Amino acid sequence: MATPAEETAMRRAIELAARGLGSTSPNPVVGCVVLDAAGDPVGEGYHQRAGGPHAEVHALRAAGERARGGTAVVTLEPCNHTGRTGPCAQALIEAGVTRVVYAVSDPNPTATGGAATLRAAGVDVEPGLLTAEAERGNAAWLTSVRLGRPHVTLKFAATLDGRIAAADGTSQWITSAEARADVHRLRAESDAVVVGAGTARADDPQLGARGTDGGSQPLRVVVDSGAKAVKPGARVLDDTAPTLIAVAEDAETSHLTGLAEVVRLPRTAAGLDTTALLEALHARNVRSLLIEGGPTLAGSFVAAGTVDRVVGYIAPVMLGAGPAALGESGISTLTEALRLGLEEVVRLGPDVRITAAPQAKEN
Numbered sequence: 001m002a003t004p005a006e007e008t009a010m011r012r013a014i015e016l017a018a019r020g021l022g023s024t025s026p027n028p029v030v031g032c033v034v035l036d037a038a039g040d041p042v043g044e045g046y047h048q049r050a051g052g053p054h055a056e057v058h059a060l061r062a063a064g065e066r067a068r069g070g071t072a073v074v075t076l077e078p079c080n081h082t083g084r085t086g087p088c089a090q091a092l093i094e095a096g097v098t099r100v101v102y103a104v105s106d107p108n109p110t111a112t113g114g115a116a117t118l119r120a121a122g123v124d125v126e127p128g129l130l131t132a133e134a135e136r137g138n139a140a141w142l143t144s145v146r147l148g149r150p151h152v153t154l155k156f157a158a159t160l161d162g163r164i165a166a167a168d169g170t171s172q173w174i175t176s177a178e179a180r181a182d183v184h185r186l187r188a189e190s191d192a193v194v195v196g197a198g199t200a201r202a203d204d205p206q207l208g209a210r211g212t213d214g215g216s217q218p219l220r221v222v223v224d225s226g227a228k229a230v231k232p233g234a235r236v237l238d239d240t241a242p243t244l245i246a247v248a249e250d251a252e253t254s255h256l257t258g259l260a261e262v263v264r265l266p267r268t269a270a271g272l273d274t275t276a277l278l279e280a281l282h283a284r285n286v287r288s289l290l291i292e293g294g295p296t297l298a299g300s301f302v303a304a305g306t307v308d309r310v311v312g313y314i315a316p317v318m319l320g321a322g323p324a325a326l327g328e329s330g331i332s333t334l335t336e337a338l339r340l341g342l343e344e345v346v347r348l349g350p351d352v353r354i355t356a357a358p359q360a361k362e363n
Contacts, residue, residue, distance in 0.1 A: 002129045006101050009033040009041060009073040010130045014103070016046040016055070017075045017137050021189040022216050023049045026285040028141035030076045032059040034097070037069040054079065056088040060095045068096030075134040077106040077127065078114035089114035092123070099124040103134035107145045136343070140191070140288035143308060149278040150289040152306050154298055155186060156325040157313040163322040164295065169202060178349030179313045183292075184209050186311065187218050190290040192244075192281055194221035196297035197229035200236065207292070208240040217241035219286060223297055225272050227251040232259060244284075246277055270328070271296070274304045295327035302329035302338055310340055312354045 002010075016031030024047050032055035034043040043066070045058020053061075056078055060067055072078075078088035078100065092100060100123055106112040115125045135142060143151035157175045158164050165171035173180065187193050188209035195205060200222050207220040220236050220243045222229065227247040230236060232255060236243055243260040247253055253262045263280050266273045281289060291298055291307075301307050312325070331337060340356035347353075 002101055002126060003039065005035060005039040006071065006073055007129065009035055009071075010075070010101065010103060010134075012041070012044065013046075013055075013073055013075050014130065014134055014137055016044060017134070020047050020049075025050065025140070025191050025287045026144070028076055028138050030055040030074065030138075032056045032072060032074045034059045034063040034067050035071040035073065036063070036066045037098075039071070042066040042070065054088050057091055060091060060097075063095075069098055070096075071099040071101060072097045073129075074100065074102045076104050076138065077102045077112065078118065079106065080113035080117050081110055087114070087117075089117040092118065093121045097123060099126070101126045101129050103127075103129050103131050104138065104142070107142065139308065144282065144287040149275075149282050149306070150191065150286045151308050152278070152289050152291065152301060153186070153190070153309045153311055154291045154301060154307045155183065155311045155313075156293070156298065157183075157315070158325045159315055159317040159319050161318050161320065162324050163319040164293075164325050165322045166319050167321040171203070174317060175313045175315045175351050176349035179315070179351045179353065181211060182348055182353060183313070184211050186290055188216060190218045190288045191286040192219040192221050192288070193290040193292055194223060194277075194297070195291075195293045197222070197224040197226070198296060199293035200224060200229040200234070203293075204235050205292070206235040206238065206240065208238075218290070219244060219281075219284070221246060221277075221281070221289075223272055223277065225251065225267065227253045227256065227262075230260070231255065236260075244281075246272055246280070248272060270300050270303065274300050274306060278306060295323055295325060297327075298325065299327035299329035302326065302331075307338075307358060309343075310354075310356050310358075312356075313348070314352045314354060316350060 013031035013033045017029040020029040027050045030047045036042045043059040043063025047055045140151040223246045225248040237259050249264045265276045339359045341359045344355040
């Protein structure tokens with residue numbers, strides 16, 4: 001049974017892990033807090049970048065000799081393999097830690113087994129503390145390991161009556177500067193951001209993450225089956241970040257040579273095969289994908305059942321006409337509706353950000 005001090009330490013470890021979002025992929029985000037023998041925190045750390053020291057190593061370095069006889073509280077089961085860094089399970093043993101509490105068991109077959117190694121060395125191990133909270137923070141990596149595809153977030157900005165643009169197509173700006181700044185945070189935390197051909201033509205988006213204090217830039221993806229929406233000079237082709245154009249297998253792409261990477265995908269009745277797109281992105285180490293627009297693209301992901309999270313920015317504005325946030329998604333009756341579980345509601349200036357996740361359908 002975890003102690004109150006260990007629960008407090010785990011909440012801190014989850015906060016620490018979030019600092020690695022956007023810089024650790026394709027690795028997980030992990031946080032660690034070391035408590036001394038009396039249960040007081042003496043060291044903490046998080047996985048800061050792929051290839052760098054893991055969270056446990058940072059925390060043990062901070063704790064020094066005070067870790068001996070103490071407890072390590074970690075958001076993910078300590079790894080048991082040697083890659084670009086050594087196994088954390090062994091590092092904990094060598095540091096003299098006598099107890100390890102972790103939130104989520106490692107589903108990666110090449111790294112799992114850390115708990116067994118610790119127990120074999122006489123370390124007391126307790127799994128499962130604040131699992132749900134830790135899993136939410138590490139959703140991208142866990143989805144990639146468990147499902148073999150990126151974790152998909154559907155983002156939209158809309159009026160109170162669900163419109164993402166006016167009847168004449170104008171959409172800048174429905175939401176406030178505070179909400180738009182938060183979108184850049186989402187981009188910086190994502191491995192890739194994707195828009196459809198309609199958005200590329202109408203808005204000429206640049207899709208970079210701005211105002212994020214030198215954070216990483218996502219891969220910019222445009223789903224453009226006919227390879228006609230993105231032309232030389234488009235903002236998405238600047239040197240801010242790499243760009244990938246997803247086109248149909250028979251599309252003419254000579255005008256994109258040297259400007260962007262092109263991936264050819266099969267067509268479906270609704271456009272390009274979104275499952276094939278996710279496979280292509282996963283092969284490029286994309287673990288988190290942010291869908292930014294528009295409604296047709298959003299609908300195709302909903303229809304495919306591959307949306308893991310929805311983030312909606314809602315402005316206190318009414319339009320009465322104009323395109324809706326979600327296009328055709330194969331839902332024709334209320335019983336087929338995509339039901340979401342509310343996770344968070346946050347005020348951003350005059351607007352509200354709602355975060356929700358699809359609920360499992362009842363049989």
